[in-house]
Amino acid sequence: MNITWTLIQKQRFQELNASVAQREMCFESQQDRDRVFQEQERILVQQGKLRLKELHDTKKRPSLCVLEQKLVEALTQKGFVQVITPTIISKGSLAKMSVADDHPLFSQVFWLDTKRCLRPMLAPNLYTLWKDLLRLWEKPIRIFEIGTCYRKESKGALHLNEFTMLNLTELGLPEDQRQQRLEELAALVMDTAGITDYQLELTTSVVYGDTLDVVKGIELGSSAMGPHPLDDQWGITDPWVGIGFGLERLLMIKEEAQNVQSMGRSLTYLDSVRLNI
Incomplete structure (x- = not known):
């Protein structure tokens, strides 16, 4: 049998x-x-x-906090500046990212009222910072944020309603260096997380269109580059690259865990351990 x-x-x-x-x-x-x-x-x-x-x-300290600290140290040593932006964003900011009422991501947003929501991504705030930092700093402008994002994700072993994103961006680099730079940034994050044997795959995002994803069994990160059609909404004209990672998924793959819920913020798990043991 x-x-x-x-x-x-x-x-x-x-x-x-x-x-x-x-x-x-x-x-x-x-x-x-x-x-x-x-x-x-x-x-x-x-x-x-x-x-x-x-x-x-x-x-x-839980592994999620340890990983975040390692990433901060690795990125700042490479010249990136960490930023902290609001968790509550406007409906207008999402609309600039093409996330309007008819967008697939719109129904996954946690709305606080008719004009404000919990951010489902870090990109709108980083776009906003770019516009001002272009006046204040020399290019290339390298910034990153690690922060909580919120989406009404489908239940399952790979999704969370509340998850931790790393988004690192570089604005004002030579256009012919964008692909190479994305590969370097992906390698920096994956090496810091202790993950090897990953692949870079071309795919399509509901926000950015064609993207280069970081994959090891599951999608761990997704990248994009500009100039991009979204840039006009923010007054951005310089070439750029950006790549985002879900930290809980990085931990899940690194520790060979079976569900991403055990890696994140929880009252059921502590540092990936089920507390009802």
């Missing part, structure tokens, strides 16, 4: 971030399956308790 885990067992393994090998085991009988499930669940629970003990005794 080729007996696999029950739906409840699969759900429990996902909660406990079981490995692929553990999740794909097959058995000759239900009795064997249930016995092995109890053994594997006990192992995963023990591993979780050890991780929580490490967090308490030595680590002191």
